Every structure is written in structure tokens, then in C-alpha cells.
Amino acid sequence: MSKTTEKTYKRSHEPVFWGLFGAGGMLTAFLTPVMILITGLLIPLGIIDQHYFSYEKIHGFATTWYGSVIVLVLVALPFWHTLHRIFHALHDIGINRGRDWQQVICYGFAFAVSVFVFTLLLQMLTAPSLFGF
Amino acid sequence: MSKRKPYIRELPRDWWMKQLFYTKYMIREGSSVLITLYSLILAWGVFRLSQGETAFNGWLEALQNPFAIILHLLMLILALYHTITWFSLAPKAVDLWIKGKKLDDKVIVAAHYGAFAVLTIFCLLIITL
Amino acid sequence: MSELTIEIDVLRYRPEMDNEPFTQTFEVPYTAEMSILEALQYIKDHLDSTVSFRWSCRMAICGSCGLMVNSVPKLGCKAFLRDYYPQKISLEPLANFPIERDLVVVMDDFIKKLEEIKPYIIPEKEKCLSEGTYQQTPEQMAKFKQFSMCINCGLCYAACPQYALDNKFTGPAALALLARYNRDSRDNGEAERMKIVNQEEGVWGCTFVGYCSVVCPKDVDPAAAIQLLKVESSKDYLIGMFKPD
Numbered sequence A: 001m002s003k004t005t006e007k008t009y010k011r012s013h014e015p016v017f018w019g020l021f022g023a024g025g026m027l028t029a030f031l032t033p034v035m036i037l038i039t040g041l042l043i044p045l046g047i048i049d050q051h052y053f054s055y056e057k058i059h060g061f062a063t064t065w066y067g068s069v070i071v072l073v074l075v076a077l078p079f080w081h082t083l084h085r086i087f088h089a090l091h092d093i094g095i096n097r098g099r100d101w102q103q104v105i106c107y108g109f110a111f112a113v114s115v116f117v118f119t120l121l122l123q124m125l126t127a128p129s130l131f132g133f
Numbered sequence B: 001m002s003k004r005k006p007y008i009r010e011l012p013r014d015w016w017m018k019q020l021f022y023t024k025y026m027i028r029e030g031s032s033v034l035i036t037l038y039s040l041i042l043a044w045g046v047f048r049l050s051q052g053e054t055a056f057n058g059w060l061e062a063l064q065n066p067f068a069i070i071l072h073l074l075m076l077i078l079a080l081y082h083t084i085t086w087f088s089l090a091p092k093a094v095d096l097w098i099k100g101k102k103l104d105d106k107v108i109v110a111a112h113y114g115a116f117a118v119l120t121i122f123c124l125l126i127i128t129l
Numbered sequence C: 001m002s003e004l005t006i007e008i009d010v011l012r013y014r015p016e017m018d019n020e021p022f023t024q025t026f027e028v029p030y031t032a033e034m035s036i037l038e039a040l041q042y043i044k045d046h047l048d049s050t051v052s053f054r055w056s057c058r059m060a061i062c063g064s065c066g067l068m069v070n071s072v073p074k075l076g077c078k079a080f081l082r083d084y085y086p087q088k089i090s091l092e093p094l095a096n097f098p099i100e101r102d103l104v105v106v107m108d109d110f111i112k113k114l115e116e117i118k119p120y121i122i123p124e125k126e127k128c129l130s131e132g133t134y135q136q137t138p139e140q141m142a143k144f145k146q147f148s149m150c151i152n153c154g155l156c157y158a159a160c161p162q163y164a165l166d167n168k169f170t171g172p173a174a175l176a177l178l179a180r181y182n183r184d185s186r187d188n189g190e191a192e193r194m195k196i197v198n199q200e201e202g203v204w205g206c207t208f209v210g211y212c213s214v215v216c217p218k219d220v221d222p223a224a225a226i227q228l229l230k231v232e233s234s235k236d237y238l239i240g241m242f243k244p245d
């Protein structure tokens, strides 16, 4: 009888990570190039004057509620994209030992950085006078 | 007695270096290493921002280092590679039907590039406000 | 007589005498309209009758002549010498499958996977013949037609590094076939098949390399089928969170 019974299927939790991967990938595809262009090239090279990226301006933006959400998404979401790819690429290049740990480390890293950035932003939002001047 | 003796070929570890298509796939996946690095630089920037003006200016100054410029140039190239590959594969995940016909792949890709251009210009404008 | 010729390397493996495959080189007369399959038939008829390879239709419809031409999965009857001449051509059995003999591979695992995804219409309720046929509009048919064009040649499995790395992965053609039935308006077996899709070795074994769709001789686009199934599987996951079965 056991031969005719349906085999059991195990649902993967990959949709959670794939969803974050997709959202992060979308963001990265559309916005990362221009972000790198601005913060990494145009501002440091002085093509866009530094006062457009001054402390007051950025701090002012990051301490509004919408600004902090935007900064959080722009900074943290790409990690969920890239670490997902790195996790799978490890398998591709034949590093098969401790896949469970690799998974914990990869997504754990994305999670840790997200929490780190979230905490900083929350701190700035709620106690702007704690740091700085 | 059966003379069957199926021969199983091992997949070489460097399979992705032996064929251009696979190499390009690996570059696509590998682009995430540099994008991770860039996001870490940004996260560090947020950290410095939270520490006050001097700290933040220090972060800005560090970005002027020639090594940082070259690194960002490299990151930009790989980020663009990610963008191109992402857009070229996007139609495969889209299942839009208009009047019984599947939306043309070219339209979907073009829409992505259009949105990309608009967003890029928008960001450049908004930063110089 | 100045006959043009082309050199062809064939990977040979004779299980009753060889421990591992080796390369044998043949020189074959060249004409522009000659296919790789015809070149192999020339070899078998005139040079070495022991070379084994599969074929049947000679018109890209039976799916039996798949092999690696210069390391790219191709149908022997749909690839032509003129696209390689005057360079040497190397022929090997389809990658990622065990070699049975010479260019013939063991396809059992592939066939098993095709069977496992329930590749038949599961109607909501069995209709009696007297009740007439199951009807479908051209629009309804368009939704799955592309995914139904597969000839089971296995080229996509030979192109898939994820299948190569872990052959528990259901793989491109089987998942495209699964999508074909799930998207068929006459079918009601989606819930059963989603269980297969949702597994790690279902749709989630895929990292979207995309080479399967490039090599497919029938433009089935299995990579697209898999992406669409990933979206479906994610929806299914969300629904499953709220009402676990």
C-alpha cells in the first residue's frame, strides 16, 4: 500500500527570501547606479558642490519621518538582495559545507546591518540632541 | 549479465569559467559583492551622520581618496551590469495579457529603461535642490 | 577530386571495454547542407560502424538526437557543419547525464521528473463522453501553448548548472511542463502540483541562470515558466500562512 500513497512534499521558506531579494534587486537595478554616481563620484570629485550634501541637509532629511524611512530602504534593502545572491553563489562555486550556517551568516548579516541602520535612524529621529551639537 | 556501466562525468569546480554564458552569470551574481560593499559604505555614512558634523565630514573626506574614487567607479560599472541583466530578464517574470496577447518583451524592457532614466535624472535634480 | 573535409572529434565510451571515455577523430566529407547528425551517419556507414548515437525524425521533432557540439547542447539534426567549418567540431554526449555508450546518455532521471509533475489534465470532475468535449478559447490556449511545445530533448538539463550541481532539482523542462498544465483552463490540478513547485527541489532550486531558454530548440522558454511559477509559489506561500492545510 505504501507505494501508492502520495509522497510527502516539504514546503520551502524560500519565498520570504526571494521576495526580499526581488525587492532589493529592483531597487538596486533602478537606483544604485545613480546613488553610486552621486555619493561616490560627483560629490567627492566636486562636480556637484559639497554643500548640496552637507551635514545639515542630510541630517535634516534623515530626521524627518519620511526621510528616515527612505534612507533605511535605500541603505538596508540592497543587502537582502546581495546576500541572497552570495548565499546561492557559494553553492555554485562548490562550497557545500555547512549550508545551514552559510544561510544563517548571510541572512543574519543582512538582518544585522538592517537593524544597525534602523537603530541609528531611530536614535537620530527621537533624540537629535544626544549626538552632534 | 548486463554490460551496462553508465559513466558519470564530474562537474569541474570551475565550470563557470569554461563557458562565456556561465561566466557572465557569475559576474552578475558576483556584482553583489561590490554592491554589498557600497551599501556598507552607506551604512557607515549613516553611522557617521549620527555622530555629528565632524564625523560626517570625515566620511565625506574619506570618499575623496583616489582609491575610493576608483573603487566607486568599479562599483558603478558592476551596478550597471546588474541593471542591464535585471532588465533583460524582467520580461520573464511578467505575465501581462492584453486582449488575449502576451505583452511584448521589448515593451517591458523599454519601460524599465525609461523608468530608469527618469529616476536617475530625478535623483540628480533633487540632490541639487 | 578535391573534396572538402571537416574533422570531427567524437567522445567514445564503450562500457564493456572502457573505464572512461576517450576522443576519436574522424574526417568527414564536407558539404554546406550537411547536418551534424548526417555527419555521424556518414561516420557510422563509412568509417566506424561501432559509433552509437540516437536519432529518429531528422527534423527536430522527436527530441532524440541531443548532444554537445563544442560544449553547447544542440540537436544533431538542427545543427549544421557550415556553422563550424573549417574549424574542427567536438561532439560529446549531453552534459549532466550519465553516459550509456558513446553519444547515448541515460535519461531515466529526466523521464522520471517529467512523470512526477502529473503531466496530464486533472479535470474538476470527470465528464461522461455524452456530455461532450472540454472546450477552450484561443485566448485560453495561448496561455500555455508555448510551454506545451517541448520535445523532451533534454538540452535544457544539459544547460542547467543547478541540475548539474544537484540533480534533485526538478529542472527546466519538467517545470515548464508543469506550468503548461497549471495554466490550462481545462485543468484543475494546480493545488496538487503546487506542492511539487513549492519544494526546495521544485522551483526554488533555480537561480535564474537562464541558459535553458537559450539552448531550447523549440523556444519553450523554461526559464520564464519557472519565474512565473516562483511568483505563484510565493502567492501560495502567503495564502498558506493564513490558512495552513
Ligand code: SF4
Pocket (backbone or CB within 6 Å): C149, C150, C151, C152, C153, C154, C155, C156, C157, C172, C173, C176, C212, C215, C216, C217, C218, C219, C220, C221, C222
Ligand atoms: S524545454 Fe526545450 S530544451 Fe528542454 S527538453 Fe523541452 S524542447 Fe528540449
Ligand code: FES
Pocket (backbone or CB within 6 Å): C055, C056, C057, C058, C059, C060, C061, C062, C063, C064, C065, C066, C075, C076, C077, C078
Ligand atoms: S532526430 Fe529527431 S530531433 Fe533530431
